[in-house]
Amino acid sequence: MKLLLDAHTMIWAVDAPEKLGGAATTALQEPANDLLLSASTIWEISIKVGLGKLTLSLPYRQWMNQAIHDLGATVLPITVEYADVQAGLPAHHGDPFDRLLAAQAQVENVSLVSTDAIFDQYGIRRVW
Numbered sequence: 001m002k003l004l005l006d007a008h009t010m011i012w013a014v015d016a017p018e019k020l021g022g023a024a025t026t027a028l029q030e031p032a033n034d035l036l037l038s039a040s041t042i043w044e045i046s047i048k049v050g051l052g053k054l055t056l057s058l059p060y061r062q063w064m065n066q067a068i069h070d071l072g073a074t075v076l077p078i079t080v081e082y083a084d085v086q087a088g089l090p091a092h093h094g095d096p097f098d099r100l101l102a103a104q105a106q107v108e109n110v111s112l113v114s115t116d117a118i119f120d121q122y123g124i125r126r127v128w
Contacts, residue, residue: 002034003027003127004105005073006114007041007097014067015057021128024113028071037073038104044097076104092121 005013012019013028020028027033042064048054056063068075076082078100086096086103093099102122105112111125119126 001027001030001032002036002108002110004036004038004076004101004108004110004112005041005071006101006112006116007044008115009113010037010041010067010071010073011045011054011056013071014063021115024115024128027111027113027127035071035073036076036104036108036110037068037071038076038097038101039078040097040100042075076108082107089122093118 009020009024009028017025028035045054045056045064046060049056049060058066067073082100082103085107086100089099089102093102098116098119101112101114102119102124104110105119105124106122111127112119113127115128117126
């Protein structure tokens with residue numbers, strides 16, 4: 001199964017795995033699952049670190065490179081197709097990073113690993 005990781009899921013998987021839900025933990029540990037990371041999540045985390053709103057266990061670049069490697073995640077770029085779908089989504093969620101995740105999950109037909117139940121309003125399969 002292919003799984004798209006929300007920002008908090010990635011952060012918790014690396015720095016606070018006890019915060020993950022049971023289904024999320026199982027899904028992330030299943031070797032047969034392919035983990036996907038949106039380029040927007042990489043950007044979102046860097047913004048929060050830069051603003052001092054988020055502290056990671058290592059300096060940002062080192063943390064991000066190590067996290068992508070350790071999780072075995074594949075980075076999804078931001079494409080015109082994803083942006084187009086995002087532009088047409090209902091305004092259930094005001095966060096532009098999360099709206100892009102919703103669009104990517106729809107286009108790629110993958111489950112989103114997130115605690116944020118608002119994604120359910122987009123008809124996305126969510127694992128937590």
